[in-house]
Amino acid sequence: MENSATSNEYVRGTLKTIVLNLLAEHDRMYGYEITQEVKDRTGGAIALTFGALYPVLHKLEQEGLLVTESVEVDGRLRKYYSLTQPGNEAARNKTNDLERFLDAVRLLLAPRGLATE
Amino acid sequence: MKRLQENRIEQLAKYLQGSKLDPELYSEILDHLACEAEERLWDGSSFEQAYEKILDSADLQTLHHLSVDHKTLLAMEKSLDDIVFENRNKQYGAYTLRKSYGQTMQKSVLLGVTLFLLMVLLPNLYATLVPDKKPGDIGFEVEFENVDIRPDKAPLPEPIKEEEAKPVEKTVKSVSLTVVPDNQVDVEYNPPVVEELEAAQPGGITQDGLVDVNIITAPAPAVTAPNGVAAEVAPEKEKEYLLVDQRPEFMGGNAAMGSFLQKHLRYPSQAVQAGVEGRVFLEFTVGNDGKIENVKTIKGIGFGCDEEAERVVKLMPDWKPGKQAGTPVRVRFTLPIVFKMN
Numbered sequence: 001m002e003n004s005a006t007s008n009e010y011v012r013g014t015l016k017t018i019v020l021n022l023l024a025e026h027d028r029m030y031g032y033e034i035t036q037e038v039k040d041r042t043g044g045a046i047a048l049t050f051g052a053l054y055p056v057l058h059k060l061e062q063e064g065l066l067v068t069e070s071v072e073v074d075g076r077l078r079k080y081y082s083l084t085q086p087g088n089e090a091a092r093n094k095t096n097d098l099e100r101f102l103d104a105v106r107l108l109l110a111p112r113g114l115a116t117e
Numbered sequence: 118m119k120r121l122q123e124n125r126i127e128q129l130a131k132y133l134q135g136s137k138l139d140p141e142l143y144s145e146i147l148d149h150l151a152c153e154a155e156e157r158l159w160d161g162s163s164f165e166q167a168y169e170k171i172l173d174s175a176d177l178q179t180l181h182h183l184s185v186d187h188k189t190l191l192a193m194e195k196s197l198d199d200i201v202f203e204n205r206n207k208q209y210g211a212y213t214l215r216k217s218y219g220q221t222m223q224k225s226v227l228l229g230v231t232l233f234l235l236m237v238l239l240p241n242l243y244a245t246l247v248p249d250k251k252p253g254d255i256g257f258e259v260e261f262e263n264v265d266i267r268p269d270k271a272p273l274p275e276p277i278k279e280e281e282a283k284p285v286e287k288t289v290k291s292v293s294l295t296v297v298p299d300n301q302v303d304v305e306y307n308p309p310v311v312e313e314l315e316a317a318q319p320g321g322i323t324q325d326g327l328v329d330v331n332i333i334t335a336p337a338p339a340v341t342a343p344n345g346v347a348a349e350v351a352p353e354k355e356k357e358y359l360l361v362d363q364r365p366e367f368m369g370g371n372a373a374m375g376s377f378l379q380k381h382l383r384y385p386s387q388a389v390q391a392g393v394e395g396r397v398f399l400e401f402t403v404g405n406d407g408k409i410e411n412v413k414t415i416k417g418i419g420f421g422c423d424e425e426a427e428r429v430v431k432l433m434p435d436w437k438p439g440k441q442a443g444t445p446v447r448v449r450f451t452l453p454i455v456f457k458m459n
Contacts, residue, residue, distance in 0.1 A: 031145055032152035050149045051179050054142055055187040062191055070144075075123055076151055077144040 011046055015056050017098045018048075020065065020083070020091035028069070028082040031057065057081055065090050121151050125164055129154070129171070136177050139184040146183075150175060357402055357447045358439065365403035365439035365448050374433075381429045384456065385421030393418055396453045397426040405445040407435035418456065426454045 011018070022037055023029060029037070035048040060066045065087035070077050083091060129150050133143055150171050157167035192200075198215045207213075367374035387393075395418040402410045412430050417423035430452065439448035 030148065032149045035149075036156075049179075050146060050175070051183040051186065054145055054149075054183065055190045058141065058187060059190050073148075074120055074126075074151070076126055076148050078148045079145050 008049070008052070011048065012052065014098055015048070015052060016060065017091075017094040018046075019053070019056060019060065020087065021095050023066070023081060023083045024088060024091040024095075028080040030078050030080050034081075060087070121155055121158070121164075125154070125168075126151055128168070132172070133180070136180045137184070138180050139187055142183065142187060146175070146180075357449050358441060359449050361439040361441045361446060361448050362443075363440040365407070365450055366437045368407075368434060368437055377433065378429060378454065381432055382425060382454070384458070385425050388418075388420035388422050388456065389458070391420050392458070393420045393422065394457050395422075396455050397423050399426055399430055399452050399454060401430060401450055401452070403436045403438055403448050403450050405438050405447050407438045407445075409433055409436065415451070422456050426456075429454075 018038065019034060022034055026037075031050065031053055035050065035053060038046055038048050057066065061068055061081070065084060066081045067084055068079050068081055070079050072078070126147070130147055133147055133150075138146060153171055153174075154164065154167045157170060158164060162170075198212065201215075202212045205212075367377070396416075397414060397418055398416040399412060400415045401412040404410055409430065412427050414423040414427060417426075438445040439450075440446065
C-alpha cells in the first residue's frame with residue numbers, strides 16, 4: 001500500500017503523457033481498459049485509480065486532444081476515447097518531453113562519478 | 118467472460134447515485150466498476166465478494182474526492198460564462214448568446230469595417246475599373262468629303278423688324294373753343310380753316326411735318342346700283358349703353374305697355390297647375406331705331422313663364438329709342454314681368 005501511494009505521486013505528473021501515449025498506440029480505449037493496460041504492462045507496478053484517471057481524461061477532452069463516443073454495452077454506456085489530430089501531436093511531444101525528463105532524472109539519481117562522464 | 122446481470126448493475130448504479138457523484142462522471146464510473154466486478158467474477162469470486170471489494174476501493178470518500186478533483190481540474194478552463202451559468206438552465210438561450218458574443222462581435226466589426234471601406238473606396242474603385250481616356254488610346258475618326266448640304270426648302274421667316282418711328286405728320290393747332298369775355302379773346306389765334314386741314318391733322322400746336330401725299334384711305338364703298346336697288350350697307354354694330362340721358366320707352370308709355378302685356382300674356386297652364394308666381398327678369402336691347410333685339414331671361418321662375426314672357430316681348434312694336442346727347446343709341450334694357458294669380 002505504501003508502495004502504491006508513492007508511485008501515485010509520480011504517476012500524477014506523468015498521467016497525461018501515459019494516457020496520450022496509450023491512446024496513440026490504440027485506435028480507441030475506454031477508461032477501465034486503460035487501467036487494465038497500464039496494470040498489465042507494468043506488472044502491477046503502476047495502478048491507475050479511476051479517481052485519478054477520469055478527471056484527466058475529461059480534461060484532455062476539454063482541451064480538444066481527445067474525442068469521445070458513447071456505445072451501449074451490456075445495458076450500460078461505455079465511453080470510448082480516441083486521439084484527435086492535435087492529440088496525436090501532443091502525444092508525441094509529451095512522450096519526448098517525458099523521455100528527456102526521465103533521462104535527466106536518471107542522471108541525477110545516478111552516482112556522481114557516472115554522471116560527469 | 119461472465120456478464121453482470123442487470124439487477125447487479127442496478128445495485129451498483131444505486132450505490133453511485135447515493136454517493137452524490139458528479140453526473141458527468143456517473144455513467145463512466147458505473148461502467149468502470151461493472152468492468153471491475155466482471156473481472157473479479159471471472160477470477161472466480163462471487164458477486165457479493167466482488168461488490169464488497171468494489172465498495173472498498175470506491176468508498177464514498179474516494180468518490181467525493183473524484184468529484185472535487187474533476188471539478189477543479191476542469192474549472193481551470195472554465196470561462197466566466199460557465200461560472201455564471203453554473204447550476205442554471207443553459208437552454209434558455211442567454212448562455213449561448215453570451216458564449217457566441219465574441220464571435221458575433223468579431224463578425225459584425227469585420228462586416229462594418231468592410232462596408233465602410235467599400236463606401237469610402239467606391240469612387241477610387243470606379244476610377245480604376247473605368248479608366249479615363251489617355252492620348253494614346255485608339256479611337257476612330259470619320260472624315261466627310263464632298264458633303265452635299267442642302268438648305269431647307271422653306272427658309273426661315275425673316276425676323277420681324279422693329280417698326281420705324283412714324284414720321285411726324287403735319288398738324289395745325291386746333292384746340293377746343295372756350296367761351297371767354299371779349300377782352301380776353303386771343304386775337305392771334307384763329308381756328309383752322311378747311312383749306313389748312315385738307316393736308317394736315319388737327320393738333321395741339323402748329324408744326325411743319327411731313328406732308329404725306331401717299332396716304333391711301335380706304336375707298337368709300339362703291340355705290341353701284343345696277344338694278345336700281347340701293348346697296349345695303351351693313352350698319353356698324355354700335356356701342357350698347359346701359360345708362361343714357363333719355364331711357365327708351367314703350368310707345369305710349371308704361372300704361373300702354375301694361376295693357377299690351379295684359380292683352381298678350383297668357384298664364385302658362387304648367388305654372389297654373391304648380392301655382393307658380395313671381396317675376397321674370399328679361400333683358401333686351403332697344404336699338405337706335407327702336408327695334409327690340411337679343412331678348413334674354415336673366416332670372417326666371419320656370420314652368421313656361423320665362424318662355425311666355427320672352428315671346429310677348431318679342432311681339433312688342435318698336436319702342437321709342439333711348440337718347441344720348443340728343444342722338445338715338447342702342448340701350449340694354451331690363452324689364453321685370455310679374456306673373457301673379459288672382
